[in-house]
Amino acid sequence: MNQATSTCDRILDSAEQLFAEEGFHATSLRQITQAAEVNLAAVNYHFGSKQALILAVFRRRLDALNRARLVQLEQALAQGKPPQLEAVLEAFVVPALAFTHGSADAGHRFMRILMRALADRDEQLHRALSAEYAHVMQRFARAIAEALPGLHERDLRRQLDFIVGALTYTMAECEVSDGREIAADLVRFAAAGLRKAISSRTKPGAVRTLEIHP
Amino acid sequence: MNQATSTCDRILDSAEQLFAEEGFHATSLRQITQAAEVNLAAVNYHFGSKQALILAVFRRRLDALNRARLVQLEQALAQGKPPQLEAVLEAFVVPALAFTHGSADAGHRFMRILMRALADRDEQLHRALSAEYAHVMQRFARAIAEALPGLHERDLRRQLDFIVGALTYTMAECEVSDGREIAADLVRFAAAGLRKAISSRTKPGAVRTLEIHP
DNA sequence: GTTCGATTGAAACGAGTGTTTGAATGTTAG
DNA sequence: CTAACATTCAAACACTCGTTTCAATCGAAC
Structure with a gap:
């Protein structure tokens, strides 16, 4: 509203970076406001509290990430009647490393934050996360079920947890430059695991199975 | 040294529980000492600092966990010349939910702590983690390489990250009671992913492949 | 120019933090 | 018993935290 980047955005940028490096509780408002070159009171004025700032940092990226995922999923679904499993998985994985809006490693930073939030037991943050994710996860679960008929929904949900x-x-831990390669490996890995899950579940006693991957 | 549980153990128990519920930084020494019914100064007397307490909480379980993993791995390796892939993976996964020394959900709690530590960027904690894990991971990587000849070590390392x-x-997020079932699913999932990795990597152009799982 | 709302600024508030201290207590050996 | 040591205790230390307050500043509408 005033200069190159508004006070709100500068706070969000600095908070995102510091949260990723130090963690939510370990980062103080004084660190954030000093890095953002704004007054200490600006955080409570614009966001209300530190907790609200954390949620705001989250929503800004998670919205974009999940929107990009759904867009790519629709493209995958539009291409074939029974969707290609790998295409569905790519729609979930690839945007996670490609959705960088600002700097090149913003995606990497956010994945670190996301992992912190998943590890955190904070109720409010957890509920906000579920609210953002539940719709997307359900959509992907349905798409995978279409690509792999015969897999029970209850089992599918757990396999999705493995992938998440x-x-x-991996995205939080590894080098940023390897992102694309990691994504390709993960898609392969997950696709094989899902295909095995269906064949093992339908014939639990059969140890010798045969698979064809088109 | 004196009663049913020593001061040190009571501190470690309370710290473990509170760290899992609230996080490292969010938990104060006063919370811990109050829950453990010991004096505030006892932490600094017995452990030196809060940071040292965090490391102590960690080492106590991680040592036992990784020791149990290696024992089960040796059993798996002793049974067959080329080790069974599923047996190797079980040796890594199953102890994670069975190593509970004290209460029934101690393993669940510790997994939550472990996830926090992995998410954390704390250098000292991270180095301590690597020191405990590096040896074990290398041992498992070698075992998997024996079970799956043809898989390059560089790729294997990444697949292991997926499994970790x-x-x-999953262990941190899901219900405690489902532990055994989750472990079985994860072993199946990971085995399929690893087998696909080797066949895809050796023949990168081949989209139509055939697999037999003995 | 004046008025009014939104934003920024410097300073303080009260509460909570990890750590230290020094005296009191318990425990063991001479 | 007593000396020496290990452990516990209550109190205080110096500091940082998130939040609040209130005056100063800005920007447009009248």
Whole structure:
């Protein structure tokens, strides 16, 4: 509203960076406002409280990330009647490393924040996370169920947790430059795991199975 | 040294529980000492500092966990010349939910702490974690390489990260009672992913592949 | 120019933090 | 018993935290 970047945005940028580096509780408002070159009281004036700032930092990126995921998912669904499993998984994984709005490693930073939030037991933050994610996860679960008929929804939900865990941990831990390669590996890894889940679940006694991956 | 549980142990128990529920930075020494019914100064007397207490909480469980993993891995390796992939993965996954020394959900609690530590950027804690884990991970990587000849070590390391992420996230997030079932699913999931990785990497152009799971 | 609302600024508030201190207490060996 | 040591205790230390307050400043509408 005034200069190159508004006070609100400068606070959000600095908070995002410091939260990723130090954590939510370990980062003080004085660190944030000093890095953002704004007054200490600006945080409580614009956001109300530190907790509200944390949520705001979250929503800004998570909205964009999940929107990008859904867009790519629609593209995948539009291409084939029974959607290609790999295309669905790519729609979930690839935007996680490509949605960087600002600097090049903003995605990496945010993944670190996301992992902190998942590890955190903060109720309010957890509920806000679920609210953002529940719709998206359900949409992807449905798409995967279409691509892999025969997989029970209850099992599917757990497999999705595996993928979320692997994605979040790996993206937060590894080098930024390897992002694309990691995503490709994870898609392959997850696709194989999902296909095995269906064949094992439908025939639990069969140890010798045969799979064809088109 | 004196009663049913020593001061040190009571501090470690209370700290572990509170760290899992609230996080490292969000938990104060006064909360811990009050829950443990010991004097505030006891922490600094017995452990030196809060940071040292965090490391102590960690080492106590992680040592036992990784020791149990290696024992089960040796059993798996002793059974077959080329080790069974599923047996190797079980040796990594199952102890994570079975190593509970004290109360029934101690393992669940510790997984939450472990996830916090992985998310945390604290250098000292991270180095301590690597020191505990590096040896174990290398041992498992070698075992998996034996079970799956043809898989490059560089790729294997990344697949292991996927498994660690999936295990930590799922164990920390889900119900305690589902532990055994989750472990079985994760082993199946990971085994399929690893087998696909080797076949995809050796023949990168081949989209139509065939797999037999003995 | 004046008025009014929104924003920024410097300073203080009260509460909570990890840590230290020094005396009191318990425990063991000579 | 007593000396020496390890442990516990209550109190205080110096500091940082998130939040609040109130005056100063800005920007437009009248």
